[in-house]
Amino acid sequence: MKSLKTFTRGGVHPEENKFSENAAIEALPLPKQAVIPLGQNLGVPSKPIVKKGDEVKVGQLIAKGEAFISANLHSPVSGKVVKIDDAIDSSGYRRQAIFVDVIDDVWDDSIDTSPTIVRQISLSKQEIIQRIKECGIVGLGGATFPTHVKLMVPDGKKAEYLIINGVECEPYLTSDHRVMLEKGEEMLIGVKILMKALEVEKAVIGIENNKPDAIRHLTELSQAYTGIMVQALKVKYPQGGEKQLIKATVNREVPSGKLPIEVGCVVSNVGTALAVYDAVQKNKPLIERVVTVTGKSVRKPSNFMVRIGTPVTELIAAAQGLPENTGKVINGGPMMGKALTSIDVPITKGSSGILIMKSEDSRRPAPKPCIRCSKCTEVCPMGLEPFLLAKLAKLAIYDKAENEKIMDCIECGSCQFTCPSQLPLLDFLRLGKQRVGLLIRTRK
Amino acid sequence: MNEILLFSLLTLALLGGALSVILYFVAQKFKVIEDPRIDLVDDVLPKANCGGCGYPGCRNFAEVSVKSADQKKNLEGLNCPVGGNDVMKQVAAILGLEVEEKEPMIAVIRCNGSKANSPARIQYDGPASCAFAHSLYAGEGGCQFGCLGLGDCVVSCDFDAIHMNPETGLPVVNDKCVACGACVKACPRGIIELRNKNKKDRRIFVSCVNKEKGGPAKKNCSVACIGCSKCFQVCPYEAITMADNLAYIDYEKCKLCRKCVEVCPTDAIHELNFPPRKPKPEPASEIKTEAGVTAETASRPPKKSAKETNETQE
Numbered sequence: 001m002k003s004l005k006t007f008t009r010g011g012v013h014p015e016e017n018k019f020s021e022n023a024a025i026e027a028l029p030l031p032k033q034a035v036i037p038l039g040q041n042l043g044v045p046s047k048p049i050v051k052k053g054d055e056v057k058v059g060q061l062i063a064k065g066e067a068f069i070s071a072n073l074h075s076p077v078s079g080k081v082v083k084i085d086d087a088i089d090s091s092g093y094r095r096q097a098i099f100v101d102v103i104d105d106v107w108d109d110s111i112d113t114s115p116t117i118v119r120q121i122s123l124s125k126q127e128i129i130q131r132i133k134e135c136g137i138v139g140l141g142g143a144t145f146p147t148h149v150k151l152m153v154p155d156g157k158k159a160e161y162l163i164i165n166g167v168e169c170e171p172y173l174t175s176d177h178r179v180m181l182e183k184g185e186e187m188l189i190g191v192k193i194l195m196k197a198l199e200v201e202k203a204v205i206g207i208e209n210n211k212p213d214a215i216r217h218l219t220e221l222s223q224a225y226t227g228i229m230v231q232a233l234k235v236k237y238p239q240g241g242e243k244q245l246i247k248a249t250v251n252r253e254v255p256s257g258k259l260p261i262e263v264g265c266v267v268s269n270v271g272t273a274l275a276v277y278d279a280v281q282k283n284k285p286l287i288e289r290v291v292t293v294t295g296k297s298v299r300k301p302s303n304f305m306v307r308i309g310t311p312v313t314e315l316i317a318a319a320q321g322l323p324e325n326t327g328k329v330i331n332g333g334p335m336m337g338k339a340l341t342s343i344d345v346p347i348t349k350g351s352s353g354i355l356i357m358k359s360e361d362s363r364r365p366a367p368k369p370c371i372r373c374s375k376c377t378e379v380c381p382m383g384l385e386p387f388l389l390a391k392l393a394k395l396a397i398y399d400k401a402e403n404e405k406i407m408d409c410i411e412c413g414s415c416q417f418t419c420p421s422q423l424p425l426l427d428f429l430r431l432g433k434q435r436v437g438l439l440i441r442t443r444k
Numbered sequence: 445m446n447e448i449l450l451f452s453l454l455t456l457a458l459l460g461g462a463l464s465v466i467l468y469f470v471a472q473k474f475k476v477i478e479d480p481r482i483d484l485v486d487d488v489l490p491k492a493n494c495g496g497c498g499y500p501g502c503r504n505f506a507e508v509s510v511k512s513a514d515q516k517k518n519l520e521g522l523n524c525p526v527g528g529n530d531v532m533k534q535v536a537a538i539l540g541l542e543v544e545e546k547e548p549m550i551a552v553i554r555c556n557g558s559k560a561n562s563p564a565r566i567q568y569d570g571p572a573s574c575a576f577a578h579s580l581y582a583g584e585g586g587c588q589f590g591c592l593g594l595g596d597c598v599v600s601c602d603f604d605a606i607h608m609n610p611e612t613g614l615p616v617v618n619d620k621c622v623a624c625g626a627c628v629k630a631c632p633r634g635i636i637e638l639r640n641k642n643k644k645d646r647r648i649f650v651s652c653v654n655k656e657k658g659g660p661a662k663k664n665c666s667v668a669c670i671g672c673s674k675c676f677q678v679c680p681y682e683a684i685t686m687a688d689n690l691a692y693i694d695y696e697k698c699k700l701c702r703k704c705v706e707v708c709p710t711d712a713i714h715e716l717n718f719p720p721r722k723p724k725p726e727p728a729s730e731i732k733t734e735a736g737v738t739a740e741t742a743s744r745p746p747k748k749s750a751k752e753t754n755e756t757q758e
Contacts, residue, residue: 092582424576427571
């Protein structure tokens with residue numbers, strides 16, 4: 001038997017725990033009030049263009065992304081703007097947000113709400129990128145990088161492959177899996193649109209082979225679409241990392257500090273492809289996404305189609321409530337997600353899952369001294385030395401940390417996962433990355 | 445035998461003589477003339493090498509002092525906070541200068557969000573580093589400006605002058621503090637400030653750096669400054685400024701009259717080491733304080749002596 005493709009360097013295999021993989025996507029009822037944070041993309045927060053008392057429809061533009069790396073925001077609900085004020089975000093800090101009281105569900109007239117699948121791609125390359133920009137599409141894998149920026153290939157570079165990330169290597173999460181199964185056709189048209197925007201002939205959809213149904217389903221569907229290939233991959237974390245996925249699917253290595261376009265690749269998530277389909281074919285902005293609510297103690301692990309701005313409490317209620325012995329509620333998966341400081345915070349464009357951990361599982365054991373076993377170095381998919389970088393960050397020796405390529409860290413957490421001394425390696429790597437990033441920016 | 449002895453002695457003597465001549469000329473050629481005063485100044489400095497003066501170490505400070513004395517004929521901007529006025533006088537004497545007396549300073553913790561005043565809503569179990577916790581989340585009590593209680597300031601202190609109080613979860617400064625400013629730099633939230641030590645260690649300061657509006661600030665912490673401006677209005681010396689819903693007392697202008705302490709509705713203004721006040725027949729605010737605030741918060745001398753306040757000078 002031929003062994004399956006995967007990336008070569010490092011990696012770990014945490015327990016998969018995909019409890020919600022067979023739960024079909026359900027539409028969540030509308031919330032009473034939607035809180036839409038303005039900072040929902042990786043770059044500059046959007047600027048509000050509505051004011052208190054304004055009536056808004058579903059899909060109406062409410063905040064503009066004016067900087068180069070920024071994205072538009074659309075009202076996910078219809079109703080009245082109550083206020084534009086600070087709201088507590090998932091970290092507990094106050095950030096600006098638009099509060100909309102929900103009245104009915106009136107959609108903007110320009111949006112095609114019919115269920116028919118539009119297969120004909122009529123827009124040109126420029127129009128597609130423009131539409132994606134207008135609709136505020138960002139990468140739904142979690143990093144929320146504005147998609148239109150990704151599609152603007154810099155001069156002198158040529159994209160050769162579009163790689164679609166259907167890996168979903170984070171344990172527990174199943175939202176991408178369900179999208180591939182239930183919205184496969186739409187997603188493939190989205191891939192076709194992205195291919196047209198990038199002017200590439202070949203697209204590879206990478207899927208780990210713990211999702212055989214999705215691989216089968218998409219392989220069948222993709223027969224009708226020329227240039228799209230489905231690639232089954234061996235299960236290994238963090239295969240969903242951009243650079244790891246490129247290595248696994250087309251066997252190219254992105255040089256340190258460079259973007260995937262350097263090796264002729266552009267990577268996009270399956271959720272993003274679906275959002276692109278909605279935006280280009282249906283003129284529907286990014287106002288909802290699929291969110292997994294899961295955990296060992298959750299009574300009904302589910303996948304919900306949720307409007308942006310819905311409070312996390314409502315998702316948990318729909319999954320039959322918060323279990324008694326909950327220790328942490330995590331935004332994202334167990335490897336890269338962050339614990340929420342309050343469950344009243346809203347779902348944003350970047351929330352792929354809500355993971356509920358039992359208190360005995362969630363507690364972090366006390367760190368012990370480093371025993372120099374070098375396991376962290378073995379599993380680092382970027383070939384870094386996490387123990388050294390964490391130490392340098394802790395001691396605030398940032399110039400050395402920069403030389404040791406701390407900025408290459410993808411924050412996958414494999415080092416911390418594997419560390420037998422339970423050292424907080426990732427925590428200090430994140431701190432170091434922030435500080436070094438700040439240093440680099442001030443130097444410019 | 446004698447010949448061998450004589451020969452080797454002679455060779456060595458000649459060789460030694462020749463080399464010493466070479467060494468003499470080399471030494472003349474590459475002579476480094478160092479001002480002898482640098483050594484003298486260095487000798488009187490405390491040798492803590494804490495960097496509190498703004499230079500990497502005591503030796504460096506001595507060099508800069510001598511240079512400044514030669515070029516500018518004064519010691520402006522140079523101060524050894526560890527040695528204080530005594531040491532600076534000695535330094536000035538060596539350099540034949542006069543030095544202005546500087547008020548001694550001390551680090552002040554401007555947060556009173558203790559475990560009782562700002563109860564924890566969530567539990568943090570990550571690494572004990574304020575810098576990291578600050579980048580991760582707002583804080584266990586929910587205040588995004590307040591002390592995280594993980595002790596970066598304690599680690600930064602070279603003088604054993606700052607410790608965590610396990611009961612309150614807040615750091616406490618003792619009188620070993622030399623105002624080197626290491627903790628000020630270490631605190632990611634800018635809570636620690638160097639303020640005048642004043643006579644008998646008496647100090648008045650706003651023990652809060654929360655810039656939120658009154659409502660949200662008070663929600664997270666019972667002793668937050670709510671920006672009501674009462675102290676600003678009552679201050680006869682214009683020492684108090686209001687900015688971003690927060691009062692700030694200028695220690696240069698403050699005459700320690702304690703009027704602001706009395707009017708503060710949330711007990712955010714602290715007075716330290718004052719004698720107890722004469723009891724007044726005005727118990728309304730007292731009752732509120734007794735109920736809502738625990739021992740370590742209280743800086744009101746009528747109730748508690750100054751020794752029990754959160755910055756006890758041991």
